Amino acid sequence: MIFMETQRILSGMRPTGKLHLGHYTGALESWVEQQNLLDQNGSRAYETCFLIADYHNLTTSLETGEIYNHTLDMLIDWLAAGIDPEKSPVFRQSQVKEHAELFLIFAMLITSSRLERNPTLKEQVRDLNMESLIYGHLGYPVLQAADILLYKGNVVPVGEDQIPHVEITREIARKFNNQYPHPVLGEVFAEPAPKITKFSRLVGLDGKAKMSKSLGNTILLTDGPDDVLKKMRTAVTDTQKIRKNDPGHPEICTVFSYHAKFASPDQLFSVEEDCRAGTLGCVDCKKLCAANISRELAPLLEKRQYFEMNIDLVKDILFEGEVKARLIANHTMQQVRAAMKLGETTFSIHHGQVKC
Numbered sequence: 001m002i003f004m005e006t007q008r009i010l011s012g013m014r015p016t017g018k019l020h021l022g023h024y025t026g027a028l029e030s031w032v033e034q035q036n037l038l039d040q041n042g043s044r045a046y047e048t049c050f051l052i053a054d055y056h057n058l059t060t061s062l063e064t065g066e067i068y069n070h071t072l073d074m075l076i077d078w079l080a081a082g083i084d085p086e087k088s089p090v091f092r093q094s095q096v097k098e099h100a101e102l103f104l105i106f107a108m109l110i111t112s113s114r115l116e117r118n119p120t121l122k123e124q125v126r127d128l129n130m131e132s133l134i135y136g137h138l139g140y141p142v143l144q145a146a147d148i149l150l151y152k153g154n155v156v157p158v159g160e161d162q163i164p165h166v167e168i169t170r171e172i173a174r175k176f177n178n179q180y181p182h183p184v185l186g187e188v189f190a191e192p193a194p195k196i197t198k199f200s201r202l203v204g205l206d207g208k209a210k211m212s213k214s215l216g217n218t219i220l221l222t223d224g225p226d227d228v229l230k231k232m233r234t235a236v237t238d239t240q241k242i243r244k245n246d247p248g249h250p251e252i253c254t255v256f257s258y259h260a261k262f263a264s265p266d267q268l269f270s271v272e273e274d275c276r277a278g279t280l281g282c283v284d285c286k287k288l289c290a291a292n293i294s295r296e297l298a299p300l301l302e303k304r305q306y307f308e309m310n311i312d313l314v315k316d317i318l319f320e321g322e323v324k325a326r327l328i329a330n331h332t333m334q335q336v337r338a339a340m341k342l343g344e345t346t347f348s349i350h351h352g353q354v355k356c
Helices: 021-036 067-081 098-107 112-116 119-127 140-150 160-179 225-232 254-262 265-277 282-309 311-340
Strands: 008-013 047-052 090-092 155-158 193-196
Touching (some): 008 021, 008 140, 021 047, 047 067, 047 311, 067 090, 067 282, 067 311, 098 140, 098 160, 112 160, 119 140, 119 160, 140 160, 155 160, 160 193, 225 282, 254 265, 265 282
Parallel strands (some): 008 047, 047 090
């Protein structure tokens, strides 16, 4: 077994099935970049672990019938986008019992009033029109803290809206370290730092909110060119542009925000100029944008087809990732139990962490 100090990134998603462009630009692209980033010595800059957060699904719905199929669908999208299981273990939260164990311990270190002040929670309650709040939803950030710290995550890639959750994780790490100093390590947990993702999730086709399958305003990573074009035709454009040849205002156009991501710099400049001049109509603009999106998705669709035809390989990848995850999680919990003096335990005096 190898122990070493290194920067480790843990990221995850709830398994809700096939992913859309918002997931791709808001998370997956950054995950793949971080996974493959090299330092000045040519070594990997980060260790990366990717969590399928199936327990987190239960905070908003008790339905579990489709979680496994949704897990496989999501994992296939991850693999198609470039997640390499040889570099990055992928695993389900529910298959590593230490998530629940560390969550229980951390729940003793934070008050309900602190969790109720979480601004992200307030937004979720509002957006989901929730009349009452279950304990599991209130404790969502505590479980997230267990997810991160169980794997000694040093860096947490997040959107702006998730920064309060990372701060709760940092608070819990400090509280544990102060309450339970380890006899050898001193501090069991380092405080992870948030890393803002390069691109936020794209606004949905309706121009009103982020892409969300529940709102029906998405383009899926599995959509072929015909589907992409069909959906793009419904996209909200510049509401101030009444006629085809009227000057446009790309800064308020949903479709132009997609061009900003998927068009080349020269093409983006041309689209903006022609839009403002009124020489590019919305129909042609949408066709051009749809073509660029489909070109981006083409290699993902090809890889996805391969994994769909080799589903046993996908299941093996998941199984092997969970074996690696349990090794890391078990080592961390040995340190936790030793620090808390929870009975006799086998503990390694190595000062590092288990390598992914």
